[in-house]
Amino acid sequence: MLEVGGKTFQSRLFTGTGKFSSNSQMEEALLASGSELVTVALKRVDMENPEEDILNYLKHEHLQLLPNTSGVRDAKEAVFAAQLAREAMETDLLKLEIHPDPKYLLPDPIETLKATEELAKLGFKVFPYIHADPVLCKKLEEAGAVAVMPLGAPIGSNKGLKTMDFLEIIIEQSNVPVVVDAGLGAPSHAAHAMELGADAVLVNTAIAAAADPVAMAKAFKMAVEAGRMAYEAKLAPVQQHAVASSPLTSFLDQL
Amino acid sequence: MLEVGGKTFQSRLFTGTGKFSSNSQMEEALLASGSELVTVALKRVDMENPEEDILNYLKHEHLQLLPNTSGVRDAKEAVFAAQLAREAMETDLLKLEIHPDPKYLLPDPIETLKATEELAKLGFKVFPYIHADPVLCKKLEEAGAVAVMPLGAPIGSNKGLKTMDFLEIIIEQSNVPVVVDAGLGAPSHAAHAMELGADAVLVNTAIAAAADPVAMAKAFKMAVEAGRMAYEAKLAPVQQHAVASSPLTSFLDQL
Amino acid sequence: MLEVGGKTFQSRLFTGTGKFSSNSQMEEALLASGSELVTVALKRVDMENPEEDILNYLKHEHLQLLPNTSGVRDAKEAVFAAQLAREAMETDLLKLEIHPDPKYLLPDPIETLKATEELAKLGFKVFPYIHADPVLCKKLEEAGAVAVMPLGAPIGSNKGLKTMDFLEIIIEQSNVPVVVDAGLGAPSHAAHAMELGADAVLVNTAIAAAADPVAMAKAFKMAVEAGRMAYEAKLAPVQQHAVASSPLTSFLDQL
């Protein structure tokens, strides 16, 4: 069982809500994923047309909302957006995303740390989305983040664990849960992150942009469980030389 | 549902029986894996002490035996061993393994093709274990193999899909099921093979040498199912540039 | 010709001075490398025993010193060390290294940006050593850095370009020279960095810890030149399908 931000989760697959072809498809995929923590961009909440609103599709008892600040460009905007989000979505949890660059959407380390400090003081449970930078992760932890969310590869790239060497260091050093976010394009990527010892993963594009998002959501569910189980069951070590699965003897000589 | 050698299988995880610390641990792990096809080295069958025999632990209705010729050094020995195996294990299915080299246990392409031709004529359903060589795979198919079993990495190395570029070609070209064998060291590796379109995988060392083989078997079970489901649901494409999960606008400007 | 910090360099191989078995071996290797920019830790300068001092071995007209702040833990210490270094080594050039973590020696993004701002105002030509974080690189450039020095892998690991996907983005976006620093363990790694479009590389451990540091220095020299030349000559694109080098016809039919 994963504990983070004062909540407990059976599922270690966190999910996003962007890019689905419809709200009902999104709802169906999220239910299939077994996810209990779902991130929603504040800017996507339609406060004026509540009937069409995305939040209507997320009203399930097991679903905890994780508002995110996608679209803000600095700490000041982030703090403002966070406060709006807390009110709109009635939760202290916050995924902090500050990415000034519109091409790769990579996170800003300086503004993210600054906003984390301020938001923690304001009582938010901050999940910062950041580069896989081990030193930054420790600083965010010290600033009061309840988890860290290092990226695996640029958002939406589906490239997998391109930051693996650094994720291993982050996982080794962290005192708060490590959630690998962004870039996970296939269930095998998610399983790999879990095998390394990540506490959870966040997946959005790979599910929403699959030909069959509902089936893909289920595939990620199983892969995350498989990866976690393998982490707990401890993988056999990598060997340079082959090691036969069965004892090698020229047994026919004896016949 | 997978069809191969005239049999049908719900599970796409094939398993091996070597390296477990006891026969009862092996039995428990194989049951947890959900595997329906289990390979057994002829040389490990103890025809003189039937009570201690490994086969006693494999007597489950859903388990199909796949005898293997591990330990033979050429086609002639393989054909002889195959005939003994057919008698001892009462099946025409045969995993053909010819690896003269004791250090890396890599398969011999020439003797394997020769033995496949002969064994197919003798009515065997041959599953040859071979290098991930696309031309050789086509020749084996033409020689009557019911499946091909290219390696992912040297046996027991747990290195994963080191032959990926060639497995993709093999899968694209094959008219018989492709079973990735050897080198799969983690559930994520197995999921990856399935995502590429492999029909099944064979895992032994990674389960048997895990700290908890029974849990690891279950992890592989889920990973294989996840990978297959993802293959069928079609993965989203890899992108060079980031693609935001949520529409990017400087929404705060509008507040 | 590379221009950086108001200097011009024929060689795009920057070098370090740590870990050599003797000062004279270091001198010989640096001369063999053709390097024109050599980084020296201020803490290694022995101001009390000038005859034994490392600087005596670096007195060659073509060698420009690049003092570094290795050993400092924050911006304040870095600024102090920089001023000592400017005096001791009589140059405005400064490699800024702030790594509080003694295990992996990874750089601190926050303190590095802060120190860069201050040092640029004090007239230093700052070369900050940092994680391969594209957003941070842009901020350092805006703060007045004359170059950015993203890491390829943890210092001394010899793992190569583990940050490749992010180096490509940094190179694409940077208006100042990009020098790949740390982790380059083989000439092929250095060539690869140059093929991607890096302006230069910095190598230390891979030369100093080779069995033959002088020969390895020469190998890196050639590899860097090869990589730069290939970048300028533009690599042929990667192809999914094979493309024959010679026209494929069943020419024998015509004989």
Add this chain to the structure above:
Amino acid sequence: MLEVGGKTFQSRLFTGTGKFSSNSQMEEALLASGSELVTVALKRVDMENPEEDILNYLKHEHLQLLPNTSGVRDAKEAVFAAQLAREAMETDLLKLEIHPDPKYLLPDPIETLKATEELAKLGFKVFPYIHADPVLCKKLEEAGAVAVMPLGAPIGSNKGLKTMDFLEIIIEQSNVPVVVDAGLGAPSHAAHAMELGADAVLVNTAIAAAADPVAMAKAFKMAVEAGRMAYEAKLAPVQQHAVASSPLTSFLDQL
């Protein structure tokens, strides 16, 4: 100095002659490469128009021709083509290429071994082009091949050393020179192959299809020399933990 097939070579860069935009461009690039062994497809030799013939551009004292059998589909055709080539190009050296598949041009292990046996008996110095299959390489050596030419990736793909794990085993086990052929798309790939201990590399597409083939040829020349030199100077080992280039002490405390 490399010895193979009774000849000695200063250069460990072997080259091909396909895909250049003109014969004179080819000649210029080959001269820039420093290569002393150049492969030519028999089918490209124009016996009826000797003035236009490719061989006219290869008449340099330091250039040894290596005829190849590209275009043949089996051992029988290969033996016939080899005999024509020996006559036309006046050399016993022969690059044996048998690739029945027109899409990926991957070599046929069975026919290649068969042809090698026959050609060795006929006095040819056979360089077989094959998959990176360690067992097959040993068989070819036993059949009389003077070198083995395992592929790095499919011909013309420029993907680099996709077969690295197997090349390492081949190099470890071989008693004849190992020449990595096919797939090397950048000087860094060639340097990497040499660092692993390959005796030589063969490059064609990456030079011929570069924007500037002459400069690219020179880049490969330097990279191959760099890689060989690094192999001989012995690379420093890969480390899991960072190792500082300079001794780490909080030296400022002492000031």
